[in-house]
Amino acid sequence: MNDVTTNEVIDFLKEHMMMKEEVETIIEEKLQATESRILSSVDRFAKLHETLDQELVMMRSQYNRLEEHLEIVEQKLGIPA
Numbered sequence: 001m002n003d004v005t006t007n008e009v010i011d012f013l014k015e016h017m018m019m020k021e022e023v024e025t026i027i028e029e030k031l032q033a034t035e036s037r038i039l040s041s042v043d044r045f046a047k048l049h050e051t052l053d054q055e056l057v058m059m060r061s062q063y064n065r066l067e068e069h070l071e072i073v074e075q076k077l078g079i080p081a
Helices: 006-016 020-077
Strands: none
Touching: none
């Protein structure tokens, strides 16, 4: 039978154990990285939303001008509205 000595167990634990502070540090780093990725995604989404809002305002303005021009053309051609 292959008996494990106390020294072997202690050596294994020294090599593979982590202190509570080390675990907390690793978790904190992972959380910060995740938070950073989430904030980056939210920022990109907000910028896209802002851009789409600006495009919508511009398109509404163009639509209104086009509608005004169409009314003028209809009047000049005598087309009833």
